[in-house]
Amino acid sequence: MEKKLMRSNDRVIAGVCGGLGEYLNIDISIVRIGYVVITVASCFTAILLYIAMAIIIPEKDQFIR
Numbered sequence: 001m002e003k004k005l006m007r008s009n010d011r012v013i014a015g016v017c018g019g020l021g022e023y024l025n026i027d028i029s030i031v032r033i034g035y036v037v038i039t040v041a042s043c044f045t046a047i048l049l050y051i052a053m054a055i056i057i058p059e060k061d062q063f064i065r
Contacts, residue, residue, distance in 0.1 A: 006060040014054035 008018025010028060017035055021028035039046040 005057055007054070007057050009060055014050075015059070016050055016053045016057060019057060019060075 003023060005023045006019050007015035008022055008028070009015065010018040012018075012032070017031045018028050020026075021031040024031075035046070035050070039050075
């Protein structure tokens with residue numbers, strides 16, 4: 001089965017970090033902490049990346065039938 005990047009149902013805001021954690025087989029908490037560090041280090045411009053990923057990455061429920 002082919003792995004696809006999809007937003008997770010284990011979500012805090014939009015499920016982007018959860019989806020990345022599931023796709024990369026990394027603990028979701030580590031992905032979330034890493035995202036917060038990157039966001040602060042980039043003077044909060046990583047928020048735009050998060051919004052773009054929330055729009056582009058499909059939800060997991062769309063493909064389950």
